[in-house]
Amino acid sequence: MPDETPEGGPTLTEESAGVLAALQAELGDAIVEHAIAAGDVVVRVKPDAWRRTAQVCKDKLGCDYLSFIAGIDWMPAPLLADEGSGDTSAPVQPREQTYGVAGSAGRYQAFAVVESTRRKATRAILKTDVADDLRVESWVSVYAGADWHEREAWEMYGFVFDGHPSLRHLYLPAEFEGHPLRKDFPLLAREVKPWPGLVDVEPMPGGGDDEEAPAVPE
Amino acid sequence: MNPVLALDIGWGTTLAIKAVIVLAIVPLTALILGYVFLLKMMSHMQSRLGPMDPGGFHGWYQLLGDGIKFLQKEDIMPAEADRRVFALAPAVVVLSTFLVFVVIPAGPRLVVQPLDVGVFYALAVSSLSVIGVLMAGWASSNKYALLGGLRAAAQLIAYELPLVLAVVGVVVQAGTMNLEGIVHFQQTGELFGWSGIGFPLILTQFIGFALFMVAAQAELTQPPFDMPVAESELVAGYMVEYTGFRFLFFFIGEFGTAFAFAALAATLFLGGWATPWVHGTAADWLGPLVLFTKVMLVAFLMFWARFTYPRFREDQLQAIAWKWLIPIALFNIMLTGVLKVAF
Amino acid sequence: MKREIKGMLTGLGVTFRTMTHRAVTVQYPHEREEPPTRARGVIALKEENCTVCMLCARSCPDWCIYIEGHKEQRPPRREGGKPRSVSVLDRFDIDYALCMYCGICVEVCPFDALFWSPEFEYSESRIAELLHDKDKLGEWMETVPEPEPLEQGAVVKGKK
């Protein structure tokens, strides 16, 4: 939950506490919020400090290793089937738009994990909000490996990374339209075919006893 | 000139018989080498059995069946290919193989055409295949084929020289370029006055033999020198666009030439068909068998290396040829010459 | 130079040694390897245990199980009891072209109607023919092995 403070809840590991302290010292106001995810520190920074955060992580924290950059779409996915239709094929997620740890200002977020190859168990999870214009600062100038990850996020969510040398399609064909990982992008495989679990045992015409559950044995 | 089988027949008939024999022997040797080494020895070296079912006994029919299958296949030619050159290339490759067989003696009187410049001739016609390979690579209108063809040309030309130089030692010692003469020299030669095993030239020309084997390996474009084909890089190099019987030609060319080079090596360094204490008619019958055994021995070495080693890179290959093989070969010639004069 | 020559020769030694050893190949149609007891070869159906509860079809990640059934009245077990209503299986198809062999259906089945069998020889030349019905699935019941004993230190569960 966005505003939960880590009191009495999960605690940071020693390394993560150090990471948090260093980030707070370096970034100051740029940190919007921080939280804990299973011992790791999650830091949400202002969008205009996104690249600076990477620089700080690399230079000051020794996090020289980029694990990944990705996007999140916090919008609840449209239901596959109407409620009450009995289709339970997809897990039922909450219907309202809620945000994960460290909160979010809106529907889209970019997040990344950086790690240190020199210090034991030192890593940081970084998040930043993506406004409606979908612009994010690129990390390519800091971590060379950000190239493909940002292309992926551009393709999957439509995020535009300012400063990225060439935002081209990575996985999908060049003429592909849409952003598949957005929650409102339909998963066709689940729509072209009826769910086989939906078919229920029908009583014989005139057989009576409709109320008895079919599954329960003696 | 001796008739082939001690029969008194006209030269026209002789020629026809000879042509048939050569035409038959090249695919046959290719089949034998392909079966024994490619299918069986390689399989066992890789801890497998190879084909076991076709033909009943250890899959002896497999290659024959493959050959027939190739003949039945559709003749595919790339749309952009230079059609005439494309079609001609496999024939050129196979032709060079056929021509080498002409001078290799399989017995005292069993040779298609004895030539006084036999060694020279054999090595010269064997390099004809370069032209075929280059034609194939160029005419396929495929980038992989082109790269393969150019690699092959560079490689075959580079290894022509050490191949020839490696043989010069033998020629110097035997004093003749006639392959039959060389065999006779080895059969009748004496080893420190003892004629028990004749005088196989490998005993003095072991450097030459090693060089010949390495260079032959490169000439045959076999690993560790198979860059023109380079399965993992160029897919199949100059052969990439060939299917059906045209591919079969390349296959026959490859293994037939392997046999020819093994036979050359056996003749030049191991005494060829000769067994020192067998002469006359017995040698006529024993000769081919002895030669065949020796060829298989040499071929075993070739294929053993082929199935064991990784391949060099093109520039490394050139470096080996020019920086190692050729200087060593020149040194060997010099040494042979000095010793020949001294003793 | 010495190291290079040695490196070249040891390689030749390895291949030669292998050549003199027995090959590991199993000549498949003539001789065959026995898959282990747990091998997930094919899913067999014990039809009489199935109550058409649809749990397997619902938990299948690939949606590859198709079940249809109907209810029937059966005479009561005891004298004077109510007539029972039982579910009868009409159709139980598994599309092996879609199946990922995860075994979730076997695990969720509450009535022990589905079993793994190590049987693997059921290839078809056409992909549509991989849809197998309940008769075919029933035939595979014969190939279902007894569960094997566990390694020492394992806690043997009471049930099953």
Added chain:
Amino acid sequence: MTTTDLPEPGKLPDVDVDPSAFRHLADAQVNVELDTGDMVLNIGPQHPATHGTLRLVVRLDGERVIAADPIIGYMHRGYEKLTEFRTYPQITTLINRIDWLSSFANEVPFISAAESLMSIEAPPRAQYIRTILTELSRIATFLLFLGEMGLQVGAITPAFYGFRDREYVLNLIEAVTGGRFHPNFNRIGGLKDDLPWGFIADCRGTMQKVLASCDEFEDLVAGNPIFQARTRSIGIIPAELGAAYGVSGSNLRASGVDWDLRRDGVPYLVYNDLDWKVWTHPDGDSFARYWVRLQETRESARMVLQMLDMLPAGPIMAKVPRIIKVPEGEVFVNTENPLGEMGYYVISKGATGPFRVKIRSASFSNVSILPWLLRGVYIPDIITILAGLYFILGDIDR
């Protein structure tokens, strides 16, 4: 032949390859006298050296690469999207197929992530069996690599040895999990089943075979001067650049970075109980990558032998609710998989399935360095570099 007979790490052999000579020739005029036209060569998506469907578009001057652009996605299956439509147990089946050579190792971080959100811990015996199977899949993956690398460099025979020896290990995995490739054996809270009777003895025997076949690979491939000539000084990844690209696992360790998540990451499984060593090589070239993996295969075999002795008795499942609902929260779990760092960032909203799963796969980042790495090398070196990086297409494309 022992490791000591190999060339000193760090000392470049006397092969006529000067890395500085062609490292950045891309920026220079390659052929001054004869200005040749460039040729664009399309390698893949179906090419013997691309392990599947990687496609490389390379611009060549002669046989020298001026620029290379890897094109991926021919096997993109959209697993991140698919996970949003599936429950946790169903997802295990999917992620088996990301890196299909070491599927068991793929399951572990995902299951750990779910367990961490649910605050469940698998019992010690389950942890040991997980570790054993993870190491077995590492051995299986690396044995294939050790042979495959030989194949890509032109020797056919090692590939068959790789497949042969891997089969022994896969047989073990199949005997335990029922699947050679896709075990689907991890459950949230433990494992599906215990080890079958006789596994420990079989496994001991197989580990001896693995150690023996490592020696064979050393004799046949690593010790071969041609192989060394082909791989030494080829495809050097500098440590800092490799880390910035996210190159991980043996590839990074071959660049001299002493970093192994099994030891240096957030502790997982039972690696801390074991006595083992992280292997590194200072060179960072293709040979170093081969050498590091060779040593790691041996190390893994030794680890498995240790664990077989230490295997505790007890249950293999913790108490887990019948219908698994993972509480709300986020967690990132990454593990040291055979190909490198495998991580899952799981966001749960309290449902039976995750809200979002970010799959961080090793090969994706490992391959992303290719455009940099391939500049200025020859075509044959492309193949050794690709083989040395050792990627699985499913792990790139997901």
